[in-house]
Amino acid sequence: QKTLHEGFIDRELKACFFTDHQLFDRFHKYSLKSDKARSGKLALSLKELQQIEIGDYIVHIDHGVGKFGGLIRTEINGKMQEVIKLIYQNDDILFVSIHALHKLAKYRAKEGEPPRINKLGTGAWERMKEKTKSKMKDIARDLIKLYAKRKEEKGFAFSHDTFMQQELEASFIYEDTPDQLKSTAEVKADMEKERPMDRLICGDVGFGKTEIAVRAAFKAACDNKQVAVLVPTTVLAFQHYKTFSERLKDFPVKVDYLSRARTSAETRQILKNLSEGKIDILIGTHRIIGKDVKFKDLGLLIIDEEQKFGVAVKEKLKQIKTNVDTLTMSATPIPRTLQFSLMGARDLSAITTPPPNRYPIQTEVHGFNEDIIKEAINFEMSRNGQVFIVNNRVKQLYELENLVHRLVPDARTIVGHGQMEPEKLEQAIIDFTNYDYDVLIATTIIESGIDMPNTNTIIINNAQNFGLSELHQLRGRVGRSNKKAFCYLLTPPLRELSVDARRRLQAIESFSELGSGIHIAMQDLDIRGAGNLLGAEQSGFIADLGYETYQKILKEAVEELKNEEFTDVYNENSVVLPGERETFVSDCTIESDMELLFPNSYIPNDSERISLYQELDNMERASDIQAFSAKLEDRFGRIPHEGKELIRIVTLRQLAKQLGMEKVVLKQEKMNLFFVSDNNIRYFQSPVFGKVLSYLQKNPRQCQLREIKGKRSISITHIKTVEEAVLTLQNILEQEEL
Secondary structure (H helix, E strand, C coil): CCCCCCCEEECCCCEEECCHHHHHCCCCCCCCCCCCCCCCCCCCCHHHHHHCCCCCEEEECCCEEEEEEEEEEEEECCEEEEEEEEECHHHCEEEEEHHHHHHEEECCCCCCCCCCCCCCCCCHHHHHHHHHHHHHHHHHHHHHHHHHHHHHCCCCCCCCCCHHHHHHHHCCCCCCCHHHHHHHHHHHHHHHCCCCCEEEEEECCCCCHHHHHHHHHHHHHHCCCEEEEECCCHHHHHHHHHHHHHHCCCCCCCEEEECCCCCHHHHHHHHHHHHCCCCCEEEECHHHHCCCCCCCCEEEEEEECHHHCCHHHHHHHHHHCCCCEEEEEECCCCHHHHHHHHCCCCEEEEECCCCCCCCCCEEEEEECCHHHHHHHHHHHHHCCCEEEEECCCHHHHHHHHHHHHHHCCCCCEEEECCCCCHHHHHHHHHHHHCCCCCEEEECHHHCCCCCCCCEEEEEEECHHHCCHHHHHHHHCCCCCCCCCCEEEEEECCHHHCCHHHHHHHHHHHHCCCCCCHHHHHHHHHHHHCCCCCCCHHHHHHHHHHCHHHHHHHHHHHHHHHHHHCCHHHHHHHCCCCCCCCCCCCCCCEEEECCCCCCCCCCCCCHHHHHHHHHHHHCCCCHHHHHHHHHHHHHHHCCCCHHHHHHHHHHHHHHHHHHCCEEEEEEECCEEEEEECCCCCHHHHCCHHHHHHHHHHHHCCCCEEEEEECCEEEEEEECCCCHHHHHHHHHHHHCCCCC
16 A cells, blocks of 8 residues: 655646645654554563573563573584573573563563573473463453443443544544554444443653543533543643634633643532533543532543543542543553553553654763753754753752853753642743743653653653653653654762662663653563552562563463353454454464574674564564565575575464464474364364365375374375475365365
């Protein structure tokens, strides 16, 4: 699918063609593919792979915790192969094929003591996984019951989109990213159902969550329902009020806001209008869940940055929202929220693709240094930009202001903090937004949601005193336009900092790519310890299994509960659509004695090869494989035969999964296909199994059905290459079923 970047003139037809970007003066984005990594799988991220050193702890989902021993070349049946070496207890060695990298994860758990290394072949690891899974099921059961109860509740089913809704969405000056489109569609679909919506939108700082909220709020207002938007700070309430008003100015919708900054007369008037239904969308701090706030007909509750609200506020919300649609938004969700969503106790939409023309924010950690402050402010002012300076002590703000005056005499400065009178603070923010000042010196009051595209340098003083997600949120206040942005973290000398503070600063410095909010939430778990995830009794499991493995087992536990105990609750979600294939296996292992690798002479660098193997191992779509091959040829020249064969393994695994095969073994010019386990009755009654039988009947000489120790498999002869194996599986899938 190609996109036009600009219009053109056809001189023969005497016609001019323009793109919508030229007509509506929008930004054009280059086609963004929302690449889904293999969902729910363990996987080492490329970043981690490049950072792994020999001796680091690695978890293999089937064998447990071992130590990384490097990338090794080995000979199997006279053919060269590359494998990852893992070292277990008693110096036992396990070689992991490059087709199984998705089964590995870097060990992450609580800081401090190293993990217990597992012993191969004892079954202790399997027993621990099973024990963990049954405990998980006990916890998940209660959550799913809660989810089921919510599904039975009746809410308000909003009507389908009106022409005004389409007009509003068309007037958005940026082009939606694929994730934004998907999240918008999911939110609307939830609103149109009878049961109350409870969806979490997890998107990184500046990835367009507010736009989704505007669209949802407008949809509710079109059905004469009122909307409450709950935000953590007065500054953000005012900011959202401006954003919503600006986006909805051409539509018959009344937007207002309630916070400490409103006078008592204004507040009285707002409450009166609200109870009479004259206000459609009310934005506010936790003031809007006060006893005196009465909505005439509340239809939608939007909670922004929910990690900022305490338990008391959330309890009050529960009473409000028994049958009101709820949309929660967060960039770095707190562990428990993330957990609930991963478990399916609430619906999750993730926005992971950054808007077009965004750059990563250059993040640097320095000791406190006046030259850096001076240079940063001068550089930003030279390109007509503005600067945030953040300090978490109010007293020091004025000292910093004097320092800035001394270093950059022509900088216009203003101070903002929560102890100021609300009207003054609001005025300060308005003046800064209107470019009356160059430098805003503030506390973390600017942390949530402020959108000031002209501010592209942030200096955070005493950065060691901030939490990880707080630093990420603060950094997200800059880099919101197409300019390069800078974030300077100033600290006392590093040797004086605690280990945790140093790790936090390292994490924020290394995770500076766009969309790393979710990684930062994981790092936060890592540094704080993940014990409080589902209650104290879980911390032991995480220490034994590592965080990613724990997540995977949790996911498996929930899947099993869905399929075995709660099929009725999840039935509506598990309908196989026409044209879709029912899947019976989540993964398929490949073993081979063929030479499948990128030779040293083709790609000499070890870590480069590992990262390419990793990228290949996590591919799902044919278009991705083609793009990968094209990129390889572009970088390294013609792909050698053994490299092409390796790339075909991805297609082979895909086809084998469609056929319900748990394992494929390509050895001694034979292909052995191992079926899913016997107790999967659904598979043996499915059309796919019918196709396999049909192929067997037509090719009796080449195929043999076998059963060894209760495991059924098919052996197919005369398969000398992966290419032949792929053709054979395609052939099976094209059979008429018996």
